[in-house]
Amino acid sequence: MVVLNVWKNLALLSLGIAMVCLGGCTESPTDEQLAVWRKEASDRNAEIVAEKAKNNQRREWNLVIQGQTATGKTETLTWPQLQDLATASINTVDANNIVHPKQVFKFTGVSVNSLWQKLGNQTEIKEITFVCYDAYQVTIKIEDLLKYPIILAVAKDGQPIPREQGGLLYLVFPYSQYPEIRNKYDEGMWAFYVTHVIFGTEKAQVRIGNRELNLVDLDKLPQVTLTQNVGYRVWWPSGKVNLHGVRLRDVLSLAGVNLNSTTSVVVRGKPPVYRKNSEPIELATEDILECSIILATRWGEEKQRIPAKMGGPVTLAFGDDCSSKIKNQRWVTFVEELTPQL
Ligand SMILES: Nc1nc2c(c(=O)[nH]1)N[C@H]1C(S)=C(S)[C@@H](COP(=O)(O)O)O[C@H]1N2
Numbered sequence: 001m002v003v004l005n006v007w008k009n010l011a012l013l014s015l016g017i018a019m020v021c022l023g024g025c026t027e028s029p030t031d032e033q034l035a036v037w038r039k040e041a042s043d044r045n046a047e048i049v050a051e052k053a054k055n056n057q058r059r060e061w062n063l064v065i066q067g068q069t070a071t072g073k074t075e076t077l078t079w080p081q082l083q084d085l086a087t088a089s090i091n092t093v094d095a096n097n098i099v100h101p102k103q104v105f106k107f108t109g110v111s112v113n114s115l116w117q118k119l120g121n122q123t124e125i126k127e128i129t130f131v132c133y134d135a136y137q138v139t140i141k142i143e144d145l146l147k148y149p150i151i152l153a154v155a156k157d158g159q160p161i162p163r164e165q166g167g168l169l170y171l172v173f174p175y176s177q178y179p180e181i182r183n184k185y186d187e188g189m190w191a192f193y194v195t196h197v198i199f200g201t202e203k204a205q206v207r208i209g210n211r212e213l214n215l216v217d218l219d220k221l222p223q224v225t226l227t228q229n230v231g232y233r234v235w236w237p238s239g240k241v242n243l244h245g246v247r248l249r250d251v252l253s254l255a256g257v258n259l260n261s262t263t264s265v266v267v268r269g270k271p272p273v274y275r276k277n278s279e280p281i282e283l284a285t286e287d288i289l290e291c292s293i294i295l296a297t298r299w300g301e302e303k304q305r306i307p308a309k310m311g312g313p314v315t316l317a318f319g320d321d322c323s324s325k326i327k328n329q330r331w332v333t334f335v336e337e338l339t340p341q342l
């Protein structure tokens with residue numbers, strides 16, 4: 001589209017040049033003059049294209065707020081809305097700038113506490129989880145939000161934050177003003193490219209075609225327990241843990257999917273990386289039928305729900321009986337949708 005626009009604009013501009021003279025030019029422009037006009041037109045076009053690319057990139061970056069929100073609904077903040085909300089600023093070193101670890105930057109962004117006050121603010125909730133484009137996630141305590149100005153930064157020294165520096169939305173902690181905060185939140189907590197904020201933990205909800213299954217539906221299926229090392233790191237105890245849930249094949253069959261006519265199933269989680277068509281987590285039907293692939297909804301001796309800080313409420317898990325090809329895939333966190341491929 002961008003390329004097309006360049007040509008369209010160039011065509012219009014050169015048409016413009018020609019038309020100026022239609023009305024009564026006695027002399028046609030010299031070749032030099034034409035070259036200058038062409039250069040101006042193409043420079044201007046390059047500018048337009050660059051501006052467009054920037055704007056598109058920014059406009060596409062929404063922040064989705066979910067979980068136990070005040071309205072009980074998902075709230076989506078667009079990039080222009082985030083710009084309007086970005087009234088907080090903190091001067092701090094950038095924990096991930098290893099070249100200039102002492103350089104202080106002015107980060108401007110949305111105060112996480114003000115988001116919480118506006119869209120959350122339910123007293124029983126203790127923590128907020130940030131989910132990133134690449135399925136990385138970070139959880140902070142609400143009590144710390146109230147104590148420290150923690151922001152979702154949209155700008156660093158007045159400029160949008162480049163992707164390789166954590167942009168467009170970068171979770172920033174006031175290290176310079178409150179050095180002690182480092183002990184609780186190390187540089188690994190500075191989440192890059194944040195896409196979702198989750199207050200507490202969401203309700204379990206798995207979509208399969210036009211069916212939506214909730215925890216009550218899943219609980220009616222035969223329950224299985226795997227004892228496994230968890231396939232991603234965040235917050236789980238190290239070593240083997242009990243994961244309780246339901247077999248993927250039972251979930252699909254409850255939703256009326258005929259596995260015999262399905263070649264594979266794509267398992268999509270909340271982080272955008274799972275939504276990219278280029279990198280889906282796609283499981284072959286024969287594996288779904290033959291080895292332990294479950295949607296875990298509870299864990300541990302006490303069968304607690306899986307909180308957002310552990311990738312819950314629903315997480316994909318592979319049993320030891322699955323082939324290493326299966327087990328080497330990512331365990332999908334925040335599972336939201338199963339899409340059978342025919
Ligand atoms: N979105 C996202 N943010 C992230 C990470 C990540 O993998 N993804 N890694 C964290 C960790 S553990 C560190 S130390 C810093 C720097 O990560 P890097 O060394 O992978 O750049 O970013 C933090 N923020």
Ligand SMILES: [Mo]
Nearest residue numbers: 186187188189
């Ligand atoms: Mo790290």
